[in-house]
Amino acid sequence: MKKVYLQTFGCQMNEADSQEMMLTLAAKGCTQTDILEEADIVLVNTCTIREHAEHKALSYLGRLAKWKAKKDDRKIIFAGCAAQRLGQKIKKKFPHTDIINGAKNIDNFASVIESQNLFDFEDKTNPTLENKSPIALVNIMRGCSCKCSYCIVPYVRGEAYSLDPKNILAQVQSALEKGASEIVLLGQTVNAYSYKGFSFSKLLREICAFDKLARLRYLSPHPMFINEEFLNTLKDCPKIARHIHLPIQSGSTRILADMKRNYTREELLAKLKALREIGIEVSTDIIVGYPKETEKDFEDTLTLCQKAQFSAAYCFKFSPRKGTPAALLKELDQEILEKRLDILLNEIKKSSKAAYARQAGTTQQVLFEKPTNGRTSNNFWVRTKKKYPVGAVVDLQIKESKDTILLA
Ligand code: SF4
Numbered sequence: 105m106k107k108v109y110l111q112t113f114g115c116q117m118n119e120a121d122s123q124e125m126m127l128t129l130a131a132k133g134c135t136q137t138d139i140l141e142e143a144d145i146v147l148v149n150t151c152t153i154r155e156h157a158e159h160k161a162l163s164y165l166g167r168l169a170k171w172k173a174k175k176d177d178r179k180i181i182f183a184g185c186a187a188q189r190l191g192q193k194i195k196k197k198f199p200h201t202d203i204i205n206g207a208k209n210i211d212n213f214a215s216v217i218e219s220q221n222l223f224d225f226e227d228k229t230n231p232t233l234e235n236k237s238p239i240a241l242v243n244i245m246r247g248c249s250c251k252c253s254y255c256i257v258p259y260v261r262g263e264a265y266s267l268d269p270k271n272i273l274a275q276v277q278s279a280l281e282k283g284a285s286e287i288v289l290l291g292q293t294v295n296a297y298s299y300k301g302f303s304f305s306k307l308l309r310e311i312c313a314f315d316k317l318a319r320l321r322y323l324s325p326h327p328m329f330i331n332e333e334f335l336n337t338l339k340d341c342p343k344i345a346r347h348i349h350l351p352i353q354s355g356s357t358r359i360l361a362d363m364k365r366n367y368t369r370e371e372l373l374a375k376l377k378a379l380r381e382i383g384i385e386v387s388t389d390i391i392v393g394y395p396k397e398t399e400k401d402f403e404d405t406l407t408l409c410q411k412a413q414f415s416a417a418y419c420f421k422f423s424p425r426k427g428t429p430a431a432l433l434k435e436l437d438q439e440i441l442e443k444r445l446d447i448l449l450n451e452i453k454k455s456s457k458a459a460y461a462r463q464a465g466t467t468q469q470v471l472f473e474k475p476t477n478g479r480t481s482n483n484f485w486v487r488t489k490k491k492y493p494v495g496a497v498v499d500l501q502i503k504e505s506k507d508t509i510l511l512a
Contacts, residue, residue: 109143114151132225150186238495240279245291355408
């Protein structure tokens with residue numbers, strides 16, 4: 105029986121892809137190990153969203169040459185976005201790589217490993233993976249058709265397509281039967297999901313009907329696809345988390361148009377208001393210093409953040425990604441980028457602290473991910489003195505907030 109060591113870089117979509125590939129390997133009789141030296145196969149699933157992420161994956165692959173040389177028959181599978189972008193070039197630079205499987209090819213992973221004939225696998229029916237987490241990740245879409253000007257994802261993951269709801273519901277059912285309490289639906293523009301007229305909202309409603317489900321999340325929604333049907337679904341289905349991570353990227357209509365985000369500042373403000381009215385906490389992603397961003401544009405982002413009162417935000421300085429339209433534009437001075445980032449981070453720190461403080465005195469449903477740590481439905485971390493079983497869902501009174509943790 106072969107043992108596989110898994111190394112995943114990047115986002116939760118990659119985590120979910122890794123699980124799918126591991127399941128395929130389990131179907132071939134492999135087991136997973138957390139100890140590299142015990143492994144016969146290393147599966148590296150990679151990210152290429154920023155150059156830094158790609159370098160990290162490649163340097164890891166470089167270091168695996170020594171691991172591979174220690175024993176005959178050790179194999180390396182290099183998969184994911186960096187594998188897609190660089191393709192067979194990887195084998196030239198890292199000849200110790202055995203299989204390259206790009207992000208567009210995750211569905212065909214089984215035939216890729218079979219066709220390479222590198223492993224003497226025994227087939228196994230009903231393979232399972234050991235899942236210690238109460239949270240199950242389920243991919244519902246692949247690719248992205250949005251082509252935001254700064255983003256490499258559509259070029260490496262291809263056009264968006266939605267997966268069959270029958271398979272998604274079967275996957276959810278199986279995860280719940282194996283003990284998951286929370287399901288996280290994943291897609292690059294997850295709320296653009298649509299399969300032969302079966303909408304994202306319909307999928308959310310059908311998943312909420314599972315008795316065993318305690319909480320449903322989804323990542324990453326796009327502001328453009330937030331519509332009336334979705335807002336009504338949030339109102340009707342309390343199992344859907346009272347939190348949304350909604351990347352806004354900028355608060356300036358002019359910059360949003362340059363980024364090809366397909367919404368304006370005003371539309372964004374209206375959608376954020378509608379979400380707040382339902383009681384949904386919002387966190388976001390923001391890019392600072394996109395080419396041609398003026399002081400006025402930046403000011404628009406800042407005032408939008410003040411109005412929106414985000415509970416958290418991942419703020420990044422613009423960094424050009426080779427191969428995207430934005431990489432051809434003249435960059436702003438680093439000094440400006442740093443100054444704006446500092447100001448924005450300061451603003452977010454204030455709204456985040458206020459969001460945590462607002463929770464004191466409330467009762468929150470906490471889903472425990474560790475014996476004394478869990479998350480509320482509106483996505484705040486809670487620490488308790490008492491221990492709870494992992495996966496337990498408990499209503500707790502929040503005593504106080506301390507920076508970025510709630511105490512109960
Ligand atoms: S929506 Fe835009 S930022 Fe998000 S993955 Fe697609 S192209 Fe990239």
